[in-house]
Amino acid sequence: MGKKSRRKKTAKERMPFVARTFEGLPGEADWIALREFVPAGTADVTLKDGSSVRVCSLLPGAGAGLVRTDGQVWLGLQVQHNFGDISRDLAHVLELAAETEPGTPITMDDPGVGPRLQDLVDPASSFDVTVHEGFDFWVEGTVPHSQSSREVPPSSGSDAIAQANEGIAPTTRLTSVEGAYWTRVGDHRWLRWVLPHDESKMLDALARLQQRGDDRLGEGTRLLGSFRAHGLLVPVWEMDPAVTDGAEALEEPAVAFGKRLEEALADTSDLTSEQRAVRNSLAHRQLTVR
Template identity: 40%
Template sequence: NQLAGLHRTDGVVLLALQTLAGSGDLSRDLAANLLETIELEPGTPLLRSDLPEAGPRLQDILDLSQPFEVEVRDGFDYWMSPDEELTPEIKEELEDLADSLIDTVKLDTVDSAYWCRMGAKEFLRWSMPYDEDAVINGIARLHAKRESSIDGSKFLGAFRSCGIVIPVWELVRGTEAEDISAPAAEFWKSLKAAIENTEPLDSNERRARAGIISRQITLR
């Protein structure tokens, strides 16, 4: 996505998280894009091709005392201001983009976990805003004991996106979001305890960790 930001005609500022270029410091990149987008005239997109110079990072310019709430949308109509007139061409383009989306539902029983359907399979993607090593070690502890499954699911591995590690489970075929909500909440009790465990890994746990690490990928 080459569009780094958008200042909508109604004054709302949108910031893209996954773009093609970066300095290696995602927080700095996002802060630079946000500050520049705010200064744009309403109705103007930010197309960034150069890298930002040294400056504040995202946590330096946001009010971290405010709650962070995630809202999952099933289309891209939020790109447009409510008062903007949509031409048939724009409507068709937005509909085509919406058709390409992965069906995603945010679980309401735990933080940052998302049920997804890709093709004929269902998955649970669980964003972990915790230290990556602690998360991987925690899952390795459970995996070594064959306790990394959630209600019959299969733990596949993890990927990184925007600096966050995201473990993934393949769910039992046909599982809906409401089916996995309660089991995920119950599983979190074990996972949280494993993440907070600071004891050194034993040999079986180290082997499990090595397997998890070998399957990790990073999405940019």
């Protein structure tokens, strides 16, 4: 008896790794913030074909996306899948939206090789983020428990939304600078600021500033460290609520810090021994604050 033929499954071709997932998109820092730590945020973006997509930090059930009953496409960023290139994943959701009936969630599948978000989004589009107090925006403009629409499943009904809202950390986007978000978690107040600069140069600049005491955002604040997100560095400051509380108190200090940072980034001289020590400390002080 001859050997049975064995068919090997052909692995689907993958996209090459790209460190800066959202580089080249309008509002790169805000895409990262919505993906990583803003609990309830939305922004509209225009595609090259002229259509508009609503980008959401989180959709019901951590869904990939949905097509609303009015035909508008909603794209979820905080999802449970990752096929290697997040930009390609998100672009594939938009491809699937064209085949999805209105009022229906988009079912994600393996995207394989294809266009990335950067190939679909109009580079001249705006990307203005709205931070919501809760997830009530999920059901805006819908008919609860409608039999003709599955865009709002039972799991995202009023009780589920109320429960989800209880776990939201109050978050505010600063208006004076790009990509900076204040949040309150329990007794802690933090500012997470996604900065669109090369990581190595950022560490050099932060080391220069911290070594001479110019890294604060006003009285009662201190730079805790940073974390990496999609190829960029996200410094995190903690605020003493007895001294500095609320995003409003950080607006002017953030602008002033931004100017000091630009000056430090422009300094190409060698770091001093003290600055190198600070840099090493910053590089190894990677936070998990989300």
